[in-house]
Amino acid sequence: MSAEIILGVGGGIAAYKACELLRLFTESGHRVRVVPTASALRFVGAPTWAALSGQPVADDVWSDVHEVPHVRLGQHADLVVVAPTTADLLAKAAHGLADDLLTNTLLTARCPVVLAPAMHTEMWEHPATVANVATLRARGVLVVEPAVGRLTGVDTGKGRLPDPAEIFAVARRVLARGVGAPADLAGRRVVVTAGGTREPLDPVRFLGNRSSGKQGYAFARTAVARGAQVTLISANVSLPDPAGVDLVRVGTTAELREATLKAAAEADAVVMAAAPADFRPAVYAPGKIKKADDGSAPTIELVTNPDIAAELGERRRPDQVLVVFAAETGDAEANGRAKLARKRADLIVINEVGTDKVFGADTNAATVIGADGSVTPMPEQSKGDLADGVWDLVVTRLSGRP
Numbered sequence: 030m031s032a033e034i035i036l037g038v039g040g041g042i043a044a045y046k047a048c049e050l051l052r053l054f055t056e057s058g059h060r061v062r063v064v065p066t067a068s069a070l071r072f073v074g075a076p077t078w079a080a081l082s083g084q085p086v087a088d089d090v091w092s093d094v095h096e097v098p099h100v101r102l103g104q105h106a107d108l109v110v111v112a113p114t115t116a117d118l119l120a121k122a123a124h125g126l127a128d129d130l131l132t133n134t135l136l137t138a139r140c141p142v143v144l145a146p147a148m149h150t151e152m153w154e155h156p157a158t159v160a161n162v163a164t165l166r167a168r169g170v171l172v173v174e175p176a177v178g179r180l181t182g183v184d185t186g187k188g189r190l191p192d193p194a195e196i197f198a199v200a201r202r203v204l205a206r207g208v209g210a211p212a213d214l215a216g217r218r219v220v221v222t223a224g225g226t227r228e229p230l231d232p233v234r235f236l237g238n239r240s241s242g243k244q245g246y247a248f249a250r251t252a253v254a255r256g257a258q259v260t261l262i263s264a265n266v267s268l269p270d271p272a273g274v275d276l277v278r279v280g281t282t283a284e285l286r287e288a289t290l291k292a293a294a295e296a297d298a299v300v301m302a303a304a305p306a307d308f309r310p311a312v313y314a315p316g317k318i319k320k321a322d323d324g325s326a327p328t329i330e331l332v333t334n335p336d337i338a339a340e341l342g343e344r345r346r347p348d349q350v351l352v353v354f355a356a357e358t359g360d361a362e363a364n365g366r367a368k369l370a371r372k373r374a375d376l377i378v379i380n381e382v383g384t385d386k387v388f389g390a391d392t393n394a395a396t397v398i399g400a401d402g403s404v405t406p407m408p409e410q411s412k413g414d415l416a417d418g419v420w421d422l423v424v425t426r427l428s429g430r431p
């Protein structure tokens with residue numbers, strides 16, 4: 030569905046990346062009006078924005094005064110996205126200053142607002158910026174955590190603008206929820222695990238599984254779009270980093286366990302969407318295992334890996350919601366109910382899996398069973414939509430807890 034989008038562009042070196050974000054919006058059928066700051070126009074000129082958007086471009090309130098743009102743009106927008114958002118823009122937005130067209134638009138907007146900050150690490154971590162971000166989030170503004178990486182010059186750290194495609198993914202989830210939908214995970218800390226672990230057998234081989242990580246990443250993206258502070262623990266995936274998450278990369282089940290238990294200690298909700306290997310080789314061979322002279326295969330002894338979800342179920346606080354997954358090939362619902370009880374979880378998402386089902390696909394279907402006896406069928410849909418459906422169930426349970 031087409032939407033009216035305001036794309037604000039702040040005066041940072043990352044302004045050029047907004048061109049790609051604009052392209053993603055327009056190619057998806059949205060009508061986009063670019064509103065840059067005067068500083069942004071020193072990085073990317075107005076003709077570029079006008080050509081890419083097909084809309085007029087102005088940075089002040091004096092152009093086309095008869096149309097009252099400083100009020101009209103915000104009133105008519107379905108979504109406002111500002112990328113990059115500089116420290117100066119964050120401060121102005123937090124304190125209600127309105128000295129140009131973009132800041133006036135932010136004051137008049139009654140639609141969802143997504144800010145994607147980009148600045149040097151010291152600026153992002155300064156107490157003034159921290160306070161401004163907290164103020165904006167308390168008002169319902171979605172401030173996306175910046176990425177970690179190369180900054181201007183030789184500096185590296187937190188403050189890099191997330192990939193435009195990932196900012197677009199967050200914006201798309203916000204639009205999918207509709208105008209007026211609350212950021213109902215704002216102020217909540219959530220942990221999501223994704224991908225499949227690998228258990229080394231020798232320097233070139235491992236035991237693993239088919240998990241692509243797409244469903245877990247969908248959970249992370251939708252949680253960001255709903256205002257959560259997200260820690261994503263990722264095991265062996267080939268996916269771009271989602272915008273706005275604290276990303277922790279792991280390889281083995283032991284590493285997944287350590288990272289998850291640490292992150293879960295302060296989390297309001299944990300979604301165990303990863304596929305940890307149930308077994309690992311009892312012995313790691315330091316050299317490549319060779320075929321025997323007679324062609325016979327070696328015997329490999331396996332040992333059982335720890336059950337991370339069950340351990341979380343034993344440790345979790347009364348106010349914490351735990352969601353686990355069951356990838357089943359047989360009697361899915363019966364096996365899922367047994368796992369739900371064994372792992373002491375609040376919800377279990379049951380998937381019927383196979384070579385052409387779930388793993389690697391962009392869609393998913395599931396049945397979600399609650400410890401309270403509820404059963405929620407989720408027909409085939411995008412993995413993002415399914416994740417939003419499960420978050421709805423999590424939010425309901427969080428609302429009834431301290």
